[in-house]
Amino acid sequence: MKRKSENTDGILGQFAKMKERHPDALLLFRIGDTYQSFKQDAVKASTILDIETRDKKLDGKEVRSVEFPHHALDTYLPKLVRAGMRVAICEQLEKPQKIEKEKSQSNTNEADMPRKKKEQATQEEPVKSVKADKPAEERKTEVKTGESQEAKAERKPREPQMVTVNGDKVTHGHAYQSKTNPEDWYFTAKINGEQLKPQKMDPADLAAYQKKEMTVPQLMERYYPTKLMQRAPDVAFQVANVVPGPDQRPLSVDKFNVYKEKDEQRPDFGRYKFYAEVDGQKMSTVASRQDLNAYFDRVQTPGQLVEKNFGERLHLPSHYQQFRLPEGVEASAVRIAKDRSDNKWKVSADLGEHGRTDKKEISFDDGFALFKTKTATREQIAAKYLGEDIRTMLNGPAMNMERSQSMKM
Numbered sequence: 001m002k003r004k005s006e007n008t009d010g011i012l013g014q015f016a017k018m019k020e021r022h023p024d025a026l027l028l029f030r031i032g033d034t035y036q037s038f039k040q041d042a043v044k045a046s047t048i049l050d051i052e053t054r055d056k057k058l059d060g061k062e063v064r065s066v067e068f069p070h071h072a073l074d075t076y077l078p079k080l081v082r083a084g085m086r087v088a089i090c091e092q093l094e095k096p097q098k099i100e101k102e103k104s105q106s107n108t109n110e111a112d113m114p115r116k117k118k119e120q121a122t123q124e125e126p127v128k129s130v131k132a133d134k135p136a137e138e139r140k141t142e143v144k145t146g147e148s149q150e151a152k153a154e155r156k157p158r159e160p161q162m163v164t165v166n167g168d169k170v171t172h173g174h175a176y177q178s179k180t181n182p183e184d185w186y187f188t189a190k191i192n193g194e195q196l197k198p199q200k201m202d203p204a205d206l207a208a209y210q211k212k213e214m215t216v217p218q219l220m221e222r223y224y225p226t227k228l229m230q231r232a233p234d235v236a237f238q239v240a241n242v243v244p245g246p247d248q249r250p251l252s253v254d255k256f257n258v259y260k261e262k263d264e265q266r267p268d269f270g271r272y273k274f275y276a277e278v279d280g281q282k283m284s285t286v287a288s289r290q291d292l293n294a295y296f297d298r299v300q301t302p303g304q305l306v307e308k309n310f311g312e313r314l315h316l317p318s319h320y321q322q323f324r325l326p327e328g329v330e331a332s333a334v335r336i337a338k339d340r341s342d343n344k345w346k347v348s349a350d351l352g353e354h355g356r357t358d359k360k361e362i363s364f365d366d367g368f369a370l371f372k373t374k375t376a377t378r379e380q381i382a383a384k385y386l387g388e389d390i391r392t393m394l395n396g397p398a399m400n401m402e403r404s405q406s407m408k409m
Helices: 002-007 011-021 039-049 070-082 096-123 136-154 203-210 216-223 289-296 302-314 364-371 378-395
Strands: 025-031 034-038 054-058 061-069 086-090 169-177 185-191 241-244 250-260 272-278 281-286 334-339 344-349
Touching: 011 025, 011 034, 011 086, 025 039, 025 070, 034 039, 034 070, 039 061, 039 070, 061 070, 070 086, 169 203, 169 216, 185 203, 185 216, 203 216, 241 302, 250 289, 250 302, 272 289, 272 302, 281 302, 289 302, 302 364, 334 378, 344 378, 364 378
Parallel strands: 025 086
Antiparallel strands: 025 034, 034 061, 054 061, 169 185, 241 250, 250 272, 272 281, 334 344
């Protein structure tokens, strides 16, 4: 019983002090293997987390409390945040008595060190023997080695070549030639002392870098763009994201992760893929290298990656808003109709003197978004499938539209 009172001694006093500093936060105290909350915070947590409160004796007083295992923090913390609560977590520190005890032990050890060193020196004293003098060259080498070691010890930390928006320091940015294939050059750097995976350089970038026309920050922007972007808040990866669906109905991203395809029968075997559970729908797709970097570097949230990679399948308005027809192309030039030859829906555009584009088949999801949910327009569908063709044709020469004369028979 005495031991229990020691563990909870002063908890209410600490709770009151922290409440004065953070009056609008719900306090969670780490006590042993549990997280606990007291008084009015316990009532709020009980309502949100559906955990029963109980009366607990602390500092000789009966107080309302609620608690849960420490390993359940990842489950309960997102629920509190989603409920609009501001949460402050108070971790348990070592007791002053324990710290004083450790200090006294360290002082005793330090006092014993001279005697131990003397005994050790007596035991490890080598047997004297006659040695021949080393050649002058070897002595010279030893002196140089000693000097180089002293120089290394006095070397100051390298100044960063750039500092990112997140405060990360970029150093050791450089290009190097491949030993196995001399034609290939790679760029790499370190961020906060951690080595980045080398990236194969484009020959034009290499030439510009060797001529000092391209700097390390520019190469970082080219080969490690996500390392330089602003990181998303941590809470975005702890709670379910919400994306606007058809008719502005919110869709909840309940799960989002990355996995490597292990089914050897699939054509995408061995590739990294995104898996998502959105509003009860389970889906996966092959992830691009850029999106993988954005996910692992935490610069895009799961919701943003869902909009980008599963927007067509979910018929999201945000997916189609990225597609726009080039200037000068009217909506009336777009034709979407079912092809009688194969009974498939296709899109084409009449560009007048520049000719007509080929017909392109549209996917079922795009057709559903156009005709059913109406989250896509004809112009957006045309821009998605014909954008490159239209720009190429508009930049090319105009076609000769003169009709060949024919002779009446």
